[in-house]
Amino acid sequence: MAENNLLRMDNMGIAVESLDNAVSFFEEIGLKLEGRANVEGEWAGRVTGLGDQNVEIAMMVTPDGHSRLELSRFITPETISDHRTAPVNALGYLRVMFAVKDIDELVARLVAKHGAQLEGEIVQYKNSYRLCYIRGVEGILIGLAEELGNKG
Template sequence: MSLLRMDNVGVVVEDLEAAVAFFLELGMELEGKGQVEGRWVDSVIGLDDVRVDVAMVRTPDGHNKLELSRFRNPSAISTGPSGPANALGVRRLMFAVDDIEDTLARLRTHGAELIGELTRLDGWLMCYLRGPEGIIVALTEQTS
């Protein structure tokens, strides 16, 4: 047995439209939207009477996807405010971009906030920012 691929990363959000707009502004492409409900999803995720709005976005090369989900039932629960970079669990999503400063400017119009500084190291520019729902996004740009 061997791993074939990673299909997507799931992110639960409260404001699905804002999250989709943020990732589209980043440069991802909308693959589709829909609603998920029924006994089959209840049995897969271990909750009862599930109703979820879902949007799938993908990178332009088609290799990586995010499944953005808004739970209508049961309601999403908060595990507290977004923690620092050393908190346990999934901490960030990283994307390579061709113009990091332009990308930052565009994402700021969607509420993104720089966490630290835009930093240069060995031919790379890199930064962390907090996007919708506290999602931490890392951006990199190769400069040499």
């Protein structure tokens, strides 16, 4: 058996049109802005395969400090495809799931403040979780899960 070289999942990336709107939406969920920067030049394009690029990024971190979400706004080259509103059974990126407290309050706040929409409804899985998928800013699909019996 081969040696396991995996240390951790560092972050997940989502490309957006408005970095400010996306940061505001994910702050509403409870992530904190860790920093913003421009990543540009030929070296960055060698990583992504896009050549000379200029990307503005915002790194969001969960309250426990263990998980990060990298939001990216591509300045150059221009975005050539848009999959944000694909249905949940489309191939590729599905969603990122967040463990939350008081799912009803959070969903109501995301709807009121950011125009988010439930994909279906909030459902209960056995006596374990209440779950939902929600379309947030720019139609990005996220999942929310409230563990039952764990209000801390």
